[in-house]
Amino acid sequence: MKTALLQITSSDDPAHNLAMMRAMLREAAEHGAGFALLPEVCNCLSTSRSHQNAVLQREEEDLVLAGLCDTARALGIWVLIGSLGLKTGDAGGRFANRSFVVDPDGAVKARYDKLHMFDVQVSETETFRESDGYRPGTHAQICETPFGVLGLSICYDIRFAYLYRALAKAGAQILTVPAAFSPVTGAAHWEPLLRARAIETGSYVLAPAQVGAHDISRGKPRSTYGHSMVVAPWGEVLLDMGTETGIGYVDLDLDAVTKARARVPALTHDQGFRGP
Numbered sequence: 001m002k003t004a005l006l007q008i009t010s011s012d013d014p015a016h017n018l019a020m021m022r023a024m025l026r027e028a029a030e031h032g033a034g035f036a037l038l039p040e041v042c043n044c045l046s047t048s049r050s051h052q053n054a055v056l057q058r059e060e061e062d063l064v065l066a067g068l069c070d071t072a073r074a075l076g077i078w079v080l081i082g083s084l085g086l087k088t089g090d091a092g093g094r095f096a097n098r099s100f101v102v103d104p105d106g107a108v109k110a111r112y113d114k115l116h117m118f119d120v121q122v123s124e125t126e127t128f129r130e131s132d133g134y135r136p137g138t139h140a141q142i143c144e145t146p147f148g149v150l151g152l153s154i155c156y157d158i159r160f161a162y163l164y165r166a167l168a169k170a171g172a173q174i175l176t177v178p179a180a181f182s183p184v185t186g187a188a189h190w191e192p193l194l195r196a197r198a199i200e201t202g203s204y205v206l207a208p209a210q211v212g213a214h215d216i217s218r219g220k221p222r223s224t225y226g227h228s229m230v231v232a233p234w235g236e237v238l239l240d241m242g243t244e245t246g247i248g249y250v251d252l253d254l255d256a257v258t259k260a261r262a263r264v265p266a267l268t269h270d271q272g273f274r275g276p
Contacts, residue, residue: 001147004028004036005208005248007228007241011215012046014055018067025068028247029075035147035252037080037208038068039228040155040180041097044085045210048219049133056095058087059111065100073106078145082178082208083114083154085134094135099152099178101143109145112152113137116160122184130156140166148173148254151203155179158193158207161200168201169267173257175203179224180210186225191237198231201267202260204252205231211243233260 006024010017028036043064046052072079081100088096097114117131143150151172198205211226230239230250241248
């Protein structure tokens with residue numbers, strides 16, 4: 001399956017982001033991609049809770065979701081919407097950070113809410129408290145497609161290896177990691193974490209990412225690391241998109257999953273233990 005990763009710089013304007021993504025999806029389809037992946041919070045990258053409250057919608061009302069589903073149907077391709085910020089019924093007013101798999105008929109085949117919240121201080125000047133604005137999900141999710149079984153995750157999830165082992169043991173052959181990674185943690189950890197998850201599970205890892213300085217009308221400025229990446233089941237980096245926006249292409253071959261898991265069948269070698 002020819003697969004396209006879209007590396008973008010979302011603003012905090014959902015309508016602008018939708019137009020940009022639809023144009024890039026058309027280009028990917030024209031180049032033969034049957035599966036295209038978008039990064040995390042592709043509808044609105046914002047550091048302002050008040051701005052998010054003003055522009056975000058519930059899933060059933062969200063114009064970006066509807067527009068991307070229409071585009072998938074018009075182009076006849078599968079689309080991973082890396083994630084959308086969406087309003088929920090949360091008592092504290094927190095949003096969902098939700099990923100979607102959309103089929104060529106424009107139907108949502110799977111959805112996944114990010115499990116692990118990015119509550120960290122990465123430097124003296126850069127602190128994140130994702131759980132202040134987003135509620136964590138409660139369920140892992142796989143999605144069967146004609147080109148393989150997807151295991152869904154988002155960004156900070158990549159640091160929690162047990163999630164990916166569970167996805168692979170449930171049948172996932174392709175792990176998706178849409179992200180808006182911090183430049184500080186990205187430079188230190190992005191590639192080794194992605195390669196580790198691929199090697200541990202014998203899976204493809206597809207990681208479309210936000211990149212660069214984002215156009216934000218309210219709140220603190222935000223920059224992201226980029227380097228959208230595809231890692232093969234044996235751990236080779238097949239694609240690294242660096243720090244420019246654009247579209248990267250790879251061909252997925254599930255025989256590589258079968259071969260990697262046959263050479264090192266670690267998914268069948270779980271050993272119970274006591275302690276510590």
